[in-house]
Amino acid sequence: MSAANILALLLLLTPVLSQQVPSNCVIKREQEKCLEMMALDDPVNDPELGCPWMWDNLTCWQPARIGEVVEVNCPELFSQFMSEEDYELGKVSRNCTEFGWSETFPHYIDACLYEEGNSSQDMYYVSVKALYTVGYSTSLVSLTTAMVILCRFRKLHCTRNFIHMNLFVSFILRAISVFIKDGVLYAKEDSEHCFIHTLECRAVMIFFHYCVLSNYFWLFIEGLYLFTLLVETFFPEKRYFYWYIIIGWGTPTVCVTIWAVLRLHFDDIGCWDMNDNAAIWWVIKGPVLASIMINFVLFIGIIIILVQKLQSPDIGGNESSIYLRLARSTLLLIPLFGIHYTVFAFSPENVSKRERLVFELGLGSFQGFVVAVLYCFLNGEVQSEIKRKWRSWTVNRYFAVDLKHRHPSLASSGVNGGTQLSILSKSSSQIRMSSLQAETPAT
Numbered sequence: 001m002s003a004a005n006i007l008a009l010l011l012l013l014t015p016v017l018s019q020q021v022p023s024n025c026v027i028k029r030e031q032e033k034c035l036e037m038m039a040l041d042d043p044v045n046d047p048e049l050g051c052p053w054m055w056d057n058l059t060c061w062q063p064a065r066i067g068e069v070v071e072v073n074c075p076e077l078f079s080q081f082m083s084e085e086d087y088e089l090g091k092v093s094r095n096c097t098e099f100g101w102s103e104t105f106p107h108y109i110d111a112c113l114y115e116e117g118n119s120s121q122d123m124y125y126v127s128v129k130a131l132y133t134v135g136y137s138t139s140l141v142s143l144t145t146a147m148v149i150l151c152r153f154r155k156l157h158c159t160r161n162f163i164h165m166n167l168f169v170s171f172i173l174r175a176i177s178v179f180i181k182d183g184v185l186y187a188k189e190d191s192e193h194c195f196i197h198t199l200e201c202r203a204v205m206i207f208f209h210y211c212v213l214s215n216y217f218w219l220f221i222e223g224l225y226l227f228t229l230l231v232e233t234f235f236p237e238k239r240y241f242y243w244y245i246i247i248g249w250g251t252p253t254v255c256v257t258i259w260a261v262l263r264l265h266f267d268d269i270g271c272w273d274m275n276d277n278a279a280i281w282w283v284i285k286g287p288v289l290a291s292i293m294i295n296f297v298l299f300i301g302i303i304i305i306l307v308q309k310l311q312s313p314d315i316g317g318n319e320s321s322i323y324l325r326l327a328r329s330t331l332l333l334i335p336l337f338g339i340h341y342t343v344f345a346f347s348p349e350n351v352s353k354r355e356r357l358v359f360e361l362g363l364g365s366f367q368g369f370v371v372a373v374l375y376c377f378l379n380g381e382v383q384s385e386i387k388r389k390w391r392s393w394t395v396n397r398y399f400a401v402d403l404k405h406r407h408p409s410l411a412s413s414g415v416n417g418g419t420q421l422s423i424l425s426k427s428s429s430q431i432r433m434s435s436l437q438a439e440t441p442a443t
Helices: 003-012 023-040 076-080 084-089 108-112 118-152 159-185 199-231 237-266 278-310 319-337 339-343 353-377 380-406 408-412 418-435
Strands: 069-073 091-097
Touching: 091 108, 118 159, 118 353, 118 380, 159 199, 159 237, 159 353, 199 237, 199 278, 199 319, 237 278, 278 319, 278 339, 319 339, 319 353, 339 353, 353 380
Parallel strands: none
Antiparallel strands: 069 091
């Protein structure tokens, strides 16, 4: 796989990483440094200086005398493929001969890569990219279907489902932004995006960071809403909902705007997909880590409340059923709160890089699908409403067909058994209301 495709994977991790420099941009950056040193150097006329400056597309080699052996560390690019310990130990050398520089020994591949070779690395990155593409595509389809269902049925319009709908939209936007970024920035297998200054390129990165931030903030709002619902007896949901909208969509707008202004004035390099300036990058990284940390605290608080409620003498059932319900509630809250992001959120970037790619890109891309299934398709209210609509449609169809055969004149005049249907709907509504269940977590 080319450096551009590897970059596409690494960039998706940037909301929870700090300075992850893209692979092909690393080469360009090192080349510029080497060319600058060549331009500033004023070599002394030394007859023994047989080997001049040289850039071999990976490493910058300084001038050397004939017979001298020059040893350098493995290029920074290879740190994308291996652990920090192996990267520090890797060395490559060249001899300065009367005919010029010799070939590197050992070869870059032998000295700076894992023993399994480059082909296995290629297969690994291809697999990860295929996995997150399938994951985001599945999430996009399932979330869009869930949005249609929640918007279609008026009986489902409530504050809790409105918050779910905003969370679904944030997941949809995040998936769309990933596909747009891959299509616009990395359509060509080159490194032109490292140093171009197009409005389109920067707009893609601004949109990408906004969608990611919005997604994290709506995960935070889901946790805050449920925690407040459990703690407060009288909870004015509608009044707080407007504040949720401001936090969920407004705060990311402010953060991304500040980040864009700072990048424009202090770090205006390329497509803004490199984050060498740590202070500026914390404008994006800080709110993400804060939302993850606060949600983790809320998650622990809700679990404590659930344990207290389930152990209350008013709650019937044996001990095993109580813990089963608690485990079910806990598992359902994990995707809703995004608690799985805490696994690697605060670990150093160079630790378990391969595992982070699989976990945060591969498995994380399916989070939208899991949320749609748990909080829409498996929701008791949604299922009851769909069943009611289905019964209503089948009864309407039955009476329409029956009247067409028995009373053609009534069928042609538009009478389709409205009296019978109204009586049936009234009786079925009582059954439906009794079957409505509150959304998980169960208490």
